[in-house]
Amino acid sequence: xxxxxxxxxxxxxxxxxxxxxxxxxxxxxxxxxxxxxxxxxxxxxxxxxxxxxxxxxxxxxxxxxxxxxxxxxxxxxxxxxxxxxxxxxxxxxxxxxxxxxxxxxxxxxxxxxxxxxxxxxxxxxxxxxxxxxxxxxxxxxxxxxxxxxxxxxxxxxxxxxxxxxxxxxxxxxxxxxxxxxxxxxxxxxxxxxxxxxxxxxxxxxxxxxxxxxxxxxxxxxxxxxxxxxxxxxxxxxxxxxx
Amino acid sequence: xxxxxxxxxxxxxxxxxxxxxxxxxxxxxxxxxxxxxxxxxxxxxxxxxxxxxxxxxxxxxxxxxxxxxxxxxxxxxxxxxxxxxxxxxxxxxxxxxxxxxxxxxxxxxxxxxxxxxxxxxxxxxxxxxxxxxxxxxxxxxxxxxxxxxxxxxxxxxxxxxxxxxxxxxxxxxxxxxxxxxxxxxxxxxxxxxxxxxxxxxxxxxxxxxxxxxxxxxxxxxxxxxxxxxxxxxxxxxxxxxx
Numbered sequence: 001x002x003x004x005x006x007x008x009x010x011x012x013x014x015x016x017x018x019x020x021x022x023x024x025x026x027x028x029x030x031x032x033x034x035x036x037x038x039x040x041x042x043x044x045x046x047x048x049x050x051x052x053x054x055x056x057x058x059x060x061x062x063x064x065x066x067x068x069x070x071x072x073x074x075x076x077x078x079x080x081x082x083x084x085x086x087x088x089x090x091x092x093x094x095x096x097x098x099x100x101x102x103x104x105x106x107x108x109x110x111x112x113x114x115x116x117x118x119x120x121x122x123x124x125x126x127x128x129x130x131x132x133x134x135x136x137x138x139x140x141x142x143x144x145x146x147x148x149x150x151x152x153x154x155x156x157x158x159x160x161x162x163x164x165x166x167x168x169x170x171x172x173x174x175x176x177x178x179x180x181x182x183x184x185x186x187x188x189x190x191x192x193x194x195x196x197x198x199x200x201x202x203x204x205x206x207x208x209x210x211x212x213x214x215x216x217x218x219x220x221x222x223x224x225x226x227x228x229x230x231x232x233x234x235x236x237x238x239x240x241x242x
Numbered sequence: 243x244x245x246x247x248x249x250x251x252x253x254x255x256x257x258x259x260x261x262x263x264x265x266x267x268x269x270x271x272x273x274x275x276x277x278x279x280x281x282x283x284x285x286x287x288x289x290x291x292x293x294x295x296x297x298x299x300x301x302x303x304x305x306x307x308x309x310x311x312x313x314x315x316x317x318x319x320x321x322x323x324x325x326x327x328x329x330x331x332x333x334x335x336x337x338x339x340x341x342x343x344x345x346x347x348x349x350x351x352x353x354x355x356x357x358x359x360x361x362x363x364x365x366x367x368x369x370x371x372x373x374x375x376x377x378x379x380x381x382x383x384x385x386x387x388x389x390x391x392x393x394x395x396x397x398x399x400x401x402x403x404x405x406x407x408x409x410x411x412x413x414x415x416x417x418x419x420x421x422x423x424x425x426x427x428x429x430x431x432x433x434x435x436x437x438x439x440x441x442x443x444x445x446x447x448x449x450x451x452x453x454x455x456x457x458x459x460x461x462x463x464x465x466x467x468x469x470x471x472x473x474x475x476x477x478x479x480x481x482x483x484x
Contacts, residue, residue: 007250011387145253146255146414147249147414148414149414149415172385172391179421179424180422183421183424184421194414195414
């Protein structure tokens, strides 16, 4: 099984098989937390306006502008808040910038797209191997075209666990991610140093970082199951569930 | 001094100050070797046709197609060959794909663009600090939109040496590169594992890899000094030389 890690989405990437999309601070962590809280489906859209276009009585809007909940939205982008939110059986439209862009880049060519974070790392790795026939790729969202320490570290955690489950052939990006993972034994240290964590501190949301740094706390994996217009629809799946 | 590493060129990157462009296997190593051999200037162009347009009696063409010297070219892209080539006082037009693309991405906004490799790593780091006022960025060329272990490792060597010369504030990419550097004490091991090295093996040019893995053997730094049409003109500079 080929094991591939891309630190950033770029136009020319082609994915033949399974992609794990990582935006650990915070959108892929929040996505898992929303499923834990009982959300029926997640619609990933690229901006706040696209989210507002979905607004109706049965739909909740989640997102951020400068880290905070935008006007008219039901939820911000905090996984702590998501876990406690009254989302049972409902569709949550999530507006994310870097996360959606990465997911769209993956969905252009991949057979299966999953959302991965540290929070669901082991389940996501298992699911990826169940679905893959030749390659598991991990695509980091990064931040406005720049690589994120937090995302690439998470890719390293995923890569290491994938290597425990199955014999893998790591390419360049996977070796980079594995080296990074091994350089920081404490996930909270790695995530805390990232630009994404520093930005949260700037808006008083630094308590989200320890949440995002928890490893393998959820068995749920958001799996791409369709589209509505430009929105990507993710539904919850579990390892071992077809 | 901010210390930044980008594992890949992307459209949206903005460089306020100094950029070290790295394509260690092989174009930035070969560029240094050509200057060592006495070349007057290097013209970096994006493809073989653009190189051929410069052909005249005083100009040599260097480049590769599938790793090998293209028809009608004077030189391939081997640093071993470059060091022995009769290039004294002449212009060498180098056709490189990933290297030129990265250099153009840097040159769009940067004040100074330098070519760096392991071969000139310490000189390039010193020169970068001489020129910089706020930020030294290291831009890895990668390979067709994917991160290269060889380039990011070289970025780690540069970043570590920059940190010895001056107090630096590493951002996410720099921390990733530093972790990678520290994971591989032997440069030849890191470079040898890369996709770029494997591709050279496929065409019988694997002896270029140990050449590219030599650290700090040259004081020469190719420095962007102008353009001719789409070509970037690099001339040799030394640390301490204004």
